[in-house]
Amino acid sequence: MNLAGRRCVVIGGGPVAERKATMLAEAGAVTVVISPNVTEGLQRLHQEREQVVWIQREYQQGDLAGAFLAFAATDRPEVNAAVAAEAEAEGIPMNDAGEGTRGSMITPGVLRRGGLVVAVSTSGAGPTAARELIREIDEHFGEDYERYIDFLSSARAFIKERIDDPGRRKRLFRRLAETDILTSIREGSFEPWSEAAMIAWIEEQTEE
Ligand SMILES: C[C@@]1(CC(=O)O)c2cc3[nH]c(cc4nc(cc5[nH]c(cc(n2)[C@H]1CCC(=O)O)[C@@](C)(CC(=O)O)[C@@H]5CCC(=O)O)C(CC(=O)O)=C4CCC(=O)O)c(CCC(=O)O)c3CC(=O)O
Numbered sequence: 001m002n003l004a005g006r007r008c009v010v011i012g013g014g015p016v017a018e019r020k021a022t023m024l025a026e027a028g029a030v031t032v033v034i035s036p037n038v039t040e041g042l043q044r045l046h047q048e049r050e051q052v053v054w055i056q057r058e059y060q061q062g063d064l065a066g067a068f069l070a071f072a073a074t075d076r077p078e079v080n081a082a083v084a085a086e087a088e089a090e091g092i093p094m095n096d097a098g099e100g101t102r103g104s105m106i107t108p109g110v111l112r113r114g115g116l117v118v119a120v121s122t123s124g125a126g127p128t129a130a131r132e133l134i135r136e137i138d139e140h141f142g143e144d145y146e147r148y149i150d151f152l153s154s155a156r157a158f159i160k161e162r163i164d165d166p167g168r169r170k171r172l173f174r175r176l177a178e179t180d181i182l183t184s185i186r187e188g189s190f191e192p193w194s195e196a197a198m199i200a201w202i203e204e205q206t207e208e
Pocket residue numbers: 019020095096097098099100101105106107108109110120121122123124125126127128130131
């Protein structure tokens with residue numbers, strides 16, 4: 001989901017709200033936190049980032065106006081329920097941290113390796129298990145994978161720029177995915193492809 005510049009509203013200012021707001025701020029969202037008090041981390045976030053706004057008061061009906069996403073993370077179930085009701089009425093996707101199944105979306109555990117994003121959800125059954133699984137996956141996808149994704153990203157952009165024919169593009173993308181770059185990255189023998197190498201590779205695929 002591209003949240004850049006989108007208004008996202010977080011109700012509550014505790015550690016859970018901080019986690020959600022940090023994730024939103026990192027995604028470039030205009031992040032509005034509404035809560036009478038906030039954690040030190042949230043205060044810092046608000047001071048350091050122009051795009052993080054703190055409205056120091058309790059939630060009021062109407063606070064979700066113009067929101068792209070909403071998050072309820074107060075310690076008061078009746079407040080979270082009121083936020084859920086407003087989101088429902090306004091058609092705004094909403095996350096309820098205190099009652100996962102009430103919201104229309106849940107936040108998974110997330111691992112980022114450059115362009116690679118792995119999300120793990122237990123459908124609300126065990127958030128800690130989701131985090132443990134992310135740790136395990138983290139051990140399997142090291143920096144090698146980040147380099148591989150960078151390579152894929154630049155090679156794919158190159159093909160898109162040079163090849164207009166959709167069938168030929170598709171064949172090249174498939175060949176690209178089949179090419180075992182990861183092993184050479186892992187063995188330390190990988191050299192980033194120059195423009196000439198990229199053109200030569202495309203020619204080779206076309207000849208066969
Ligand atoms: C449904 C969901 C809704 C949502 O928030 O989206 C939800 C709900 C609830 N969490 C609860 C508790 C805890 N959650 C965490 C941690 C995380 N929780 C996250 C997601 C989700 N939590 C969604 C489901 C994800 C899935 O699919 O599995 C993570 C993955 C991502 C994130 O929050 O961004 C993040 C790990 C981030 C990281 O990597 O660190 C910890 C540990 C900690 O805080 O250190 C505890 C305390 C220990 C425990 O109870 O297990 C409670 C009980 C509250 C109570 O008893 O009062 C509820 C309420 C309920 O059960 O519905």
